[in-house]
Amino acid sequence: MFLFTVRFKLIAVGVILLLLFAGCGNGNSGQSGSLGSGQDLESVAKARGLTPADLVAAAKTYMPTGKYDEYLMFASGGHSGQLLVIGVPSMRLLKVVGVYTPEPWQGWGFSKDTKKVLAEGNPRGQELSWGDTHHPALSETGGNYDGEFVFINDKANARVAVIDLKDFETKQIVKNPLSYSDHGGTFVTPNTEYVIEGSQYAMPWSGQYASIEKYKEKYRGMVTLWKFDRKKGRIIPEQSFAMELPPYWQDLTDAGKLVSEGWIFINSFNTEMSTGGVEDGNPPFEAGASQRDMDYLHVINLKKAEAAYKAGKTKKINGFPVITLATTVKEKILHFVPEPKSPHGVDVTPDGNFLVISGKLDPHVTIFNFTKIKQAIENEKFAGKDDYGIPILGFDDVLEKQVELGLGPLHTQFDPNGFAYTSLFLESKVARWTLGGPWAEKHKKQPWALVDKVSIHYNVGHIAMAEGDNVEPDGKYLVSLNKWAIDRFSNVGPLLPQNFQLVDVSDPDGPMQLLYDMPIGIGEPHYAQIIKADKIKAWDVYPEVGWDPATQSKSKNAIQAGKEKIKRSGKKVEIWMSAVRSHYTPERVQVKRGDKVIWHITNIERAKDATHGFCIPHYNINLSIEPGETQTIEFVAKKAGVFPFYCTEFCSALHLEMAGYFLVKP
Amino acid sequence: MSMRELDYILGPRVPKELLLKERNRFMIPTILLIIAASFLLISIFLPFWELELQAPQYPQGLHVKLYINKVAGDINEIDSLNHYIGMRSLTEAAPLERSLSIFMIVGIALLTFASVYIHNPLAFLLSIPAIFFPAIFLGDLFFWMYSFGTNLDPHAPLSNSVKPFVPPLLGEGYVGQFKTIAYWDIGLFMSIGASILILIGLYFHRKAYKPLIDSYFRANP
Structure with missing residues (x-):
C-alpha cells in the first residue's frame, strides 16, 4: 500500500511535469497540449512498462517539435574520422561534420576546395581516407568556450583539423611534421593562442628509420604548439613550433588556466621504455609499460618554450622548428612530477590551481597543487633527474591529496559547485567527489571526498559536462561516453553501437540520475565538449550569393x-x-x-x-x-x-x- | 501682371486686423492642409501595402512590402516560386510608376501646400490629386496584380494546375498551398488620412475665405 502511494505520487508529479511542458509548448510548437482520447499518462506508462522515474527522465529530455536544445555537444566521431554535433538534453544527432573522411552528403572531399583541404593532411604523398578523431577542442576566450571554432585531432596520422562554426565546415588540416600518431591533442590555451598536439607512441622522427634496439637514443615523443590566427581562421604553421620529449608514451594533455595560464600538463606512461616483443619472449607492452610505480606528469612552461622558439633556440627537423631536449633542460622549460603508474587523464580545475590525475591502474585520483609545483620549480627543489636530464620534483612536495574513488579512474570534469566527476572504467560508474581548498566554501561538505556514484552501461571512457572544462562550468548535464553497449540496444549484429548516456547532475545534494541512452553507430567517439547553444552564431545561409x-x-x-x-x-x-x-x-x-x-x-x-x-x-x-x-x-x-x-x-x-x-x- | 490679376488667382488677402481678431478661422484650414501635405511627404518612406504568404514550409511566412517607389521583402524567394506558375518577376511591375512616384508625390504634396496660400476655389482644384491619391494607388495596384496574375506563361511547369488569379487588395486569398493575406500599411493609411484632412481643411477653407471673396466681389463688381 505504501509503495502504491509513493508510485501514485510520482506519477502525479510526472503528469504535472508533462502538463507544464505541454503548456509551455502551446504557443508556437504547432502541437496541441491535449493528450488523445484514452491516452492519459498513467495508461501510456502502464502499457509501455515505464516507471515514474522513467517518466521524469522523459520529461527532462523530451524536446517538442520546433524546440531547441539548451546545449550542443561536439563529439569525436572516432574512427569515422568525423565530428558529431548532438543536442543536449534531447541527445538528437544534428550533424556529422566531414573532417578526415570524404562525406558525400556535404560533398566533403568531392569539390576542388574540399579535396585540397583533405590533401593538406596527406603524409608523404599517401592519400588518407579516414582518421581516428579523438579530442575536439572548442576555441576559448578567457578560458571559456566562445563558439567560434572547433579543432579535432586524428590520432592515427597525427593531424589537426580546424572547423569554422559559422558554417560547420572543416577549413584546414595540418599534418604533424614529426610524428605519426598523436593523443595529447587537441587542447587549446585559454585564449586559443595555441592548439596543442602531443604525440602518443614514441618513434624516430617522421620519415626516419631506427632499429628498435636504438629506442632510448633514436625514438622520441613530442608536443607541437600550433599557432592559431583567429582572424584568418587558420593555423599558421610558419609561426608554430614543437618540443622534443623523451620516448615515454605521452598521453592526455591540458592547458593551464587562470593561475596556471602559460603552462601545459601532459601525462605519460611507459616511462619504463618497454619495447614490446612478446613474440620473442619479452613482456608485452601491456605488462612492460606497467612495471614502475610512477610515471611522469610533464609540466611545461609555455612562456619559456615560446621565448626559446622566438629566440631561435630551435633545430629544424623536417623543416619544422623543434626545441631539443638539451635546450629544454638548459632553458628549464620542462619538469616532471611523479604520478601513480599508467595514468590517463590530467584535468585542470576551473580555478587553474589543481591538477587531477586519474590513475587508470590505481583506485585514486591524485591531486597536485599548481602553486606548490611552481614553488618547487622556483626553488629548484628536485628529487632527481631522468635519463635525459629532466628534473623530477618530489611527489610529496607538490601533492595536495589523493582521493580513493574506485577502479579504473580515467577522466575528470567539473561543475560550478565545487564537485568533480570522474569516470571509472572498470566499475562502469561515474563518481562525484568534492574538491577541497577554496572549493569547500561552495559545497559545504567534507573536502576531497567521494560523495556518490552512478552506474552507466558500460565501460565509460571520457565524460563530458556542460562547459565542464571551462573556467566557468555549468554543471547540469553529464554525458558518459561509453565504449561498450552490450545489451542496451536491439541486436544489430556483432559490431555494436557505442553508447552515450545522459546523466542529470543538476542537484548537488541529490543523486545523479541516468536519463537517456544515445547509440552512436558511426565510430568509437573519445572526448566531447558541451557548449551553451546560444554561443554558436552560425549562418542560416551563406552571406552573399557566390x-x-x-x-x-x-x-x-x-x-x-x-x-x-x-x-x-x-x-x-x-x-x-x-x-x-x-x-x-x-x-x-x-x-x-x-x-x-x-x-x-x-x-x-x-x-x-x-x-x-x-x-x-x-x-x-x-x-x-x-x-x-x-x-x-x-x-x-x-x-x-x-x-x-x-x-x-x-x-x-x-x-x-x-x-x-x-x-x-x- | 497687375495686382488685381494676381489677387484674382490667389484670392483676396486677409486684412491684418481680421487675422488677429479671428485667428482660428484662418489657422484651422492652414494647419489641416499643412499636416495633410506632410503626411504625404512622410508616406514616401513608409510601406503602403503588404502581402503575406503562408505555407507549411515557410513557418515565418513570406512577405512583400510595397513602398511608393519599391518592393521589399522576400522578393527573391517569391520570384523563384512564381516562376513555377509562369509569373513575371515582381521587380518588373510598375516601372513607370516606381520611377516617377517620388516626384509625383512631392508634386501632389506641394500643390496641397500651395492651396494654403490660395484663398479661392482654385485651392480645391489644387488639392484634388492629393484627395484621390489613395484611390489611384489602389487602382494602379489592382491593375498590376491583374496584369501579373492573369498573364501567366502558358509553358511554365505548373501552368496546368494553377489557374490565373488576382489576390485581393485587402484580406485573404488562396493560390496553390499558399494562403495570401493582404494588409494596408501605414503609408496608405497616412495618404487616406491626408485625403480626409484635406476635405475637412477645405471645408474650413471655404468657411474662412468665402465671406472675403463675396465682400471683394461686392466691392469690385
Missing part, C-alpha cells in the same frame, strides 16, 4: 542568374552554372572525351534550407551546394557517353526534373 566557404569570401567564379556560360579553349571546357529550384542553367553540357572540365556551380537561392546537390554518375562526383554557395569540380572527361546529372538534395516538388545531360563525345 560565397566560397574555403576563403569565407565571395568567389571569383560566382555567377548571377542570366550570366551562366560555357567557355571552351582547346582541350579545356569551363562551365559557370547556376542552380535554383528546380533547374540548372545550362542543362546540357557537351565536351569531347579527354577534355579537362572545370565546372563552377552557384546556388543562387536565398531561402534557408534550399540546398541543391549535383552528381555526375560514373564520375564519382557529388556536391552539396548550400544557399549562396559556389563550388567547383575539376576532372578529365575520360569516359565517353551520355551522363544524366541531377540534384541529389530533394529541393522542391519538381526536384526530379532538376537534371541535365553531360554529353561526352567519343
